[in-house]
Every structure is written in C-alpha cells, then in structure tokens.
Amino acid sequence: xxxxxxxxxxxxxEKRQSVAFWCNxxxxxxxxxxxxxxxxxxxKLLIQFQNxxxxxxxxxxxxxxxxxxxxxxxxxxxxxxAKLEDSAVYLCASSLVSYGYTFxxxxxxxxx
Amino acid sequence: xDQVTQSPEALRLQEGESSSxxxxxxxxxxxxxxxxxxxxxxxxxxxxxxxxxxxxKEKERLKATLTxxxxxxxxxxxxxxxxxxxxxxxxxNYGGSQGNxxxxxxxxLSVKP
Numbered sequence: 001x002x003x004x005x006x007x008x009x010x011x012x013x014e015k016r017q018s019v020a021f022w023c024n025x026x027x028x029x030x031x032x033x034x035x036x037x038x039x040x041x042x043x044k045l046l047i048q049f050q051n052x053x054x055x056x057x058x059x060x061x062x063x064x065x066x067x068x069x070x071x072x073x074x075x076x077x078x079x080x081x082a083k084l085e086d087s088a089v090y091l092c093a094s095s096l097v098s099y100g101y102t103f104x105x106x107x108x109x110x111x112x
Numbered sequence: 113x114d115q116v117t118q119s120p121e122a123l124r125l126q127e128g129e130s131s132s133x134x135x136x137x138x139x140x141x142x143x144x145x146x147x148x149x150x151x152x153x154x155x156x157x158x159x160x161x162x163x164x165x166x167x168x169k170e171k172e173r174l175k176a177t178l179t180x181x182x183x184x185x186x187x188x189x190x191x192x193x194x195x196x197x198x199x200x201x202x203x204x205n206y207g208g209s210q211g212n213x214x215x216x217x218x219x220x221l222s223v224k225p
Contacts, residue, residue, distance in 0.1 A: 004155075041217050042116070042216050043199075048212060056212060101146075101158065102158070104155050106155050
C-alpha cells in the first residue's frame with residue numbers, strides 16, 4: 001500500500017510571499033488532515049476534510065491559510081502572505097475511518 | 113480543554129537500560145489514546161491505540177499501558193535504533209471534532225551503545 005505523498009519536501013520563502021503544499025492520501029481514505037508541527041512541539045490540527053467537505057477548520061488562520069480538497073482525493077494547503085511564525089513542518093495525514101491515521105513525511109517550510 | 117502532557121521532555125539511556133515514558137491527559141470522554149514514533153525529518157509512525165483503562169499492547173521492546181488519567185510507554189532493553197521522539201495523542205468523544213488527535217510535545221529518546 002502506497003503511503004501518503006507530500007510535496008515539496010522543503011521550501012524556503014521570504015515573508016509576505018505565498019506558498020502551496022500538496023498532499024495525495026492513501027487510496028480510498030475518505031478523511032484527510034493537515035497538521036502544523038512547530039519545532040519542539042507536537043502536531044496541531046489545521047483542517048480536517050471528509051471526502052471533499054470541511055469537517056473542522058476551527059484552528060486554521062483563515063486570514064492567510066486556505067485549503068481545498070477537490071474531488072475528495074488530493075489536497076492543497078496555501079499560505080498567503082507568509083509570516084515568520086509560519087516556519088514549521090506541515091504534515092498531511094489520511095484515514096479510512098476515524099482511527100489509525102497515516103502521516104506523510106511532511107513539508108518543512110522556512111520563512112525568512 | 114483537552115490536554116496532553118508528556119514527560120520527560122528528553123531521556124538518555126544506555127543500551128539495555130529499561131525505562132518508561134509518561135503521558136498524562138485530560139479529555140472529555142476518551143475515544144482512544146495513540147502512541148506514535150517520529151524520526152528526524154519524517155512524519156509520525158503509528159505504534160499503538162489504547163481504548164480503555166487497563167488495556168495493554170506490546171510490540172517488540174515496547175509496551176503501552178493505559179489508566180484513566182495517564183499512559184505509559186515502557187521500553188525494555190532498548191537499542192540505539194529505538195532513538196526517536198515518541199508522541200502521545202488523545203482522541204475525544206465530541207461532536208464536530210470527532211477523529212481529531214490532540215498531541216503532546218513528545219519525549220525525545222536517545223539510546224547510546
């Protein structure tokens with residue numbers, strides 16, 4: 001079974017620039033999550049999709065972050081404009097049901 | 113507010129020196145408690161799910177236990193390849209957020225040969 005694919009692996013941008021991350025979940029997994037992991041901290045949920053609908057985006061900074069999941073498969077997370085405090089690893093995870101997440105390797109974002 | 117606290121933040125062991133990692137939690141109705149392993153530059157890798165107090169699960173040198181307030185990850189005779197950050201997460205039983213995991217900050221384990 002192929003894992004959760006994420007790209008790019010690394011990204012360095014200047015503050016106020018925009019950036020997008022891509023995630024391809026495990027085939028057949030209806031639920032997709034985006035987490036933010038700041039260095040030295042545990043992952044924090046940004047947004048949860050069930051198929052192509054948003055279940056929970058209560059912790060997503062909507063003034064600068066946006067996410068979509070077209071056709072209930074791939075997902076993109078965008079930041080515009082980026083701030084220094086957005087430097088983190090952005091993890092995508094998927095699950096068939098509510099248990100047993102599988103995480104991707106993440107995208108490490110550095111904002112300078 | 114649901115919360116997960118892990119201790120210690122870092123743990124250094126000699127190869128073969130057994131120890132335990134602690135995860136204390138508060139949650140509005142526990143649906144599941146999860147342990148993950150995270151290696152540098154990688155995403156968390158699933159280890160165990162525990163659902164009710166008294167439950168135990170084992171995998172190789174790792175054993176996870178659960179009480180109503182905390183979980184322990186026991187590491188028996190660790191090897192250098194067990195070095196990683198171990199994350200604990202809880203999932204609660206509440207309407208709009210079902211399925212979301214709330215993570216602790218993790219325990220960074222280093223095992224020296």
